[in-house]
Amino acid sequence: MVVKQISIFLENKSGRLAEVTSILGDNGIDISALSLADTTNFGILRLIVNDPDKAETVLRENGFTTSVTSVTAIGVKDEPGGLAAALRVLKDAGIEIEYMYAFVSKKDDEALVILKTGNLEKTAEVLSSGGISVLSAEEVYDL
Amino acid sequence: MLYWNQSRECMPREEMQKLQSERLIKTVKRMYHNVPFYRARMQEKGIEPGDIKGIEDLSKLPFTYKQDLRDNYPFGTFAAPMSEIVRVHASSGTTGKKTVVGYTRSDIERWSEVMARTLVSAGATKESVIQVAYGYGLFTGGLGVHYGAERLGASVIPISGGNTRLQVEIMKDFGTTILACTPSYALYMAEELEEAGIKLSELKLKAGVFGAEPWSEAMRNEIERRLGIMAIDIYGLSEVIGPGVASECPCKCGLHIQEDHFLPEIIDPETEEVLPPGSKGELVFTTITKEGMPLIRYRTRDLSSLDYSTCECGRTLVRMSKVTGRTDDMLIIRGVNVFPSQIESVLLEMGETAPHYQIIVDRVSNLDIMEVWVEMTPAMFSDEVKRIEDLERTLRKRIEDTLGINVQVRLVEPKSIERSQGKAKRVIDKRKI
């Protein structure tokens, strides 16, 4: 159930994001989800790709500082209160979310959400037993 | 009043050399008998005090380096017992250890004397109102100028540094005639005057004695124009005594060294050979009257040259050219000595190897600012913004604690710092000095 996410350190300079995406594109790596957390001086680009190990290798070769983080991906119904239900399950179990971001799925009625929490196993377990669909790594990478 | 001590400041060369020789002989004896590290160094060279018969023998003596003062921290280079030391000052240094200097009562007397000469050469008299805006404390600037001004009989305003609005109000209300501070702070005051709406016609300011950091002729012109004064460059370093080692006269054509107390040489920093007058090289000082902590052939790392011709002002005291640079990588930021190695040692604590870094120094609104750019390494990286911000804060705090000045820290991408032959350029100094 663990999904690998690549994080990349970026300075807030124009063109850096485009450089990352073109390096990945040139190496045949598809990006399925992307989120940028930025401050005035720097940003952290978080990516879900179809081949995380290869992505990390090519980015490092190109001089980027990267790290691989394990995250959880869930599918929530695309209707009012869909995400709230998932968050309530985590809150009740006392699991704190460090950060999260959403992206569209190929299925019309579902949104996908990436969650970073302290305890991945417990997160997946709590979500599953709460009736939330937790996606496997393969399902996410193939999006 | 043209001179404070005409017989000394205008002494014929032969007489000066005779005086210097007598004093050098006494100092060498004092060092040999009272300071074990220097005695050992003389013995290594096979030199005894009796071998030094005058200033012509100066070059036989071994050098003293800043490192020697650190190795003998805190009081190991003192040549007088603590019962005779009446004052201790200290300057910033690398790796946390400061350079400590001790003064006997008569050292303080001599320091007041050379500082009084400095103030008089800037036009001060006993009628002057002298605002001392150098820092008071371990730093020698504040108290050094203070004692000289009292010796002269001027009225001293011991305001120390900071609180610029109060500085300019007092300057106006108390009728300050002479300002003593760093040149960058003088410009900062000029701005504050404008902001406070105080016109130059409301001031009695005539001159300023500025030092403790390098400054250019362009900066002098700007200070003179904006404050409507004569700006005089003064030179000193705490190891030698503090301010008062050398000072310009109104001719502004080099700084007269108080050479009846401080014997200068210019050497080639590589070969350590003494260079003839006029050559540019490293300035070396031997103190020939100090008791608390005399120094023999102290390597200042400052680049200058010496001119022995008599000055238009009438002084025969040798003139050193304005210091144009350093033989090492030391930076002077707001009067504080900074070595890149200090930053490197902080970064080393973050991991096994120090990341590439660059120090960027600039002068904004006449104040020196320093930024440290550090290349992000995998060991430091986290995918959480908060952790990276914490890292930036920790780095800043540690660097500030080590250097004693405010810095900005910026984390940058790997390889973004310019390299030359594989090595990152450590310092970019954008200040126009």
Ligand SMILES: [Zn+2]
């Ligand atoms: Zn002169």
